[in-house]
Amino acid sequence: MYSFVPISRASGVRIIAAVLVSILILLSGRTAFAAIEPFPADFKIQRISVNGVTLHVRVGGQGPAVVLLHGFGDTGDMWAPLAKALYKNHTVIVPDLRGMGLSSQAPAGYDKKTQGVDIAMVMDKLNVQKADLVTHDIGNMVGYALAAQYPDRITKWVVIDAPLPGIGPWDEILKSPMLWHFNFRGPDVDRLVKGRERIYLDRFYNELSADPKTIDEATRNHYAKLYARPGNMHYAFEQFAAFGKDATDNKAFAATKLNMPILALGAEKSFGNQQAAIMREVGTKVEGGIITGSGHWIMEEQPAQTVSKVRAFLDRK
Numbered sequence: 486m487y488s489f490v491p492i493s494r495a496s497g498v499r500i501i502a503a504v505l506v507s508i509l510i511l512l513s514g515r516t517a518f519a520a521i522e523p524f525p526a527d528f529k530i531q532r533i534s535v536n537g538v539t540l541h542v543r544v545g546g547q548g549p550a551v552v553l554l555h556g557f558g559d560t561g562d563m564w565a566p567l568a569k570a571l572y573k574n575h576t577v578i579v580p581d582l583r584g585m586g587l588s589s590q591a592p593a594g595y596d597k598k599t600q601g602v603d604i605a606m607v608m609d610k611l612n613v614q615k616a617d618l619v620t621h622d623i624g625n626m627v628g629y630a631l632a633a634q635y636p637d638r639i640t641k642w643v644v645i646d647a648p649l650p651g652i653g654p655w656d657e658i659l660k661s662p663m664l665w666h667f668n669f670r671g672p673d674v675d676r677l678v679k680g681r682e683r684i685y686l687d688r689f690y691n692e693l694s695a696d697p698k699t700i701d702e703a704t705r706n707h708y709a710k711l712y713a714r715p716g717n718m719h720y721a722f723e724q725f726a727a728f729g730k731d732a733t734d735n736k737a738f739a740a741t742k743l744n745m746p747i748l749a750l751g752a753e754k755s756f757g758n759q760q761a762a763i764m765r766e767v768g769t770k771v772e773g774g775i776i777t778g779s780g781h782w783i784m785e786e787q788p789a790q791t792v793s794k795v796r797a798f799l800d801r802k
Contacts, residue, residue: 520703522565535606541587543579546572550613553579556622558689560586563784570792584720595723596730601630617799621645623724633738643748643795646756651732653763667725675719683709694780695754743768748798752779
């Protein structure tokens with residue numbers, strides 16, 4: 486038997502309103518990007534013109550500077566949880582790399598040596614002489630080119646889960662079938678992916694994560710929308726197309742090892758301990774570490790653990 490409990494008109498209105506709000510939240514989850522954590526409110530967006538491009542840069546906080554560099558499949562938005570943890574005692578600088586996110590698209594310059602100069606010039610424009618550095622994926626490659634060209638300007642470096650072209654086991658890494666996208670180029674790649682950016686990015690989130698469920702719909706839609714901006718996927722492909730030149734440049738850089746402290750974090754289900762082995766080819770003070778329970782997408786899969794390890798290293802005296 487069902488029992489009917491009468492409710493007042495006011496209560497009924499409140500219930501209906503609550504149901505409508507719930508429906509709106511559910512519907513908005515399909516298009517809004519609620520899972521992408523915002524940067525603290527006092528961060529400012531600056532459009533900084535350097536080296537033939539205009540970079541979209543988030544800047545906030547106070548104290549010693551730290552630069553955060555993203556990779557493919559993300560933008561600088563990935564770093565919001567870390568920025569929130571650091572900005573009360575660091576000046577946090579978070580650019581989108583050239584041709585990616587909301588930065589402008591140059592016809593060339595996707596080799597990492599050029600992009601290292603981009604970041605040094607951003608530091609100049611912000612009157613930052615020295616900075617700590619935190620990087621992931623392609624950000625590692627730009628970070629190495631930055632640190633190798635301006636070693637006196639990088640005080641510490643946290644490098645996370647990606648190889649360096651031309652360094653260590655690079656030739657063996659290139660043979661991995663998981664990395665077929667490194668050579669996904671040619672006259673038709675733009676047409677193949679256009680309108681299917683979400684499908685293309687899903688492949689990376691699904692295959693390179695420890696658990697695809699950790700990268701939710703809101704996050705996937707957020708980045709798919711950014712990579713669907715006209716030209717953005719084309720110039721993302723250019724980041725990979727430059728790997729040959731990057732390998733040549735890196736072999737030259739590696740003749741002089743880096744002397745700043747380096748924390749090399751590999752994801753347990755991705756590069757693991759190999760990250761530290763790679764970095765010992767180019768640095769003299771390399772400490773290894775593992776992001777446990779994570780695949781490649783460390784800030785999406787294990788943000789709290791990643792933030793804790795990075796913060797502990799940067800704050801160490």
